[in-house]
Amino acid sequence: AQSVTQLGSHVSVSEGALVLLRCNYSSSVPPYLFWYVQYPNQGLQLLLKYTTGATLVKGINGFEAEFKKSETSFHLTKPSAHMSDAAEYFCAVKPGGYQKVTFGTGTKLQVIP
Amino acid sequence: KAGVTQTPRYLIKTRGQQVTLSCSPISGHRSVSWYQQTPGQGLQFLFEYFSETQRNKGNFPGRFSGRQFSNSRSEMNVSTLELGDSALYLCASSLAVQVAEAFFGQGTRLTVV
16 A cells, blocks of 8 residues: 655745755555645645656646655755745655555645745 | 536535535546545545546545546535534546546535534
């Protein structure tokens, strides 16, 4: 069975600083990996995804993530935080085939002016 | 292209009642998944439907049920509501079960009093 671990339920960064949200996964087969963002009282919006190919994935709003198989990690980064980035971020894994998506517990990002 | 539509957005019910939530997927999407989101438990998978058949099921009691219609629209039902069922219920659609990328609706906020 697959699992996802997000380190840090809350992360605070200053506006303009680097954003780094950590995600480690376990999966018995090569997975699909995702990052979603959720704003208050909203659904989840896909930020980026890794399926196959290039391990550095670029998403919307300046976010990117790197798939590191040896470390079973898929950390999310953004070079410069903006106030509008304040939200909750979820990492997710899907082994493929007919297996379901498993979400991490989420990381709330606070951006300090 | 219209997104995933969930109705109603907000709902207040009394303990012991039952409730039905609706989800209309993106046109052409045949897979619909349901999730329960609470502050304590995070995002928990309820079930997934494809072509009117349940393909995956989470660890929820039998009070939680769902179905999918021939037009891919889906409903979930919760009977004998408990206070602990208060949550944001999210629906996600994708082209097929095997396809990794899911698109979420804005959710239905259910409050049980």
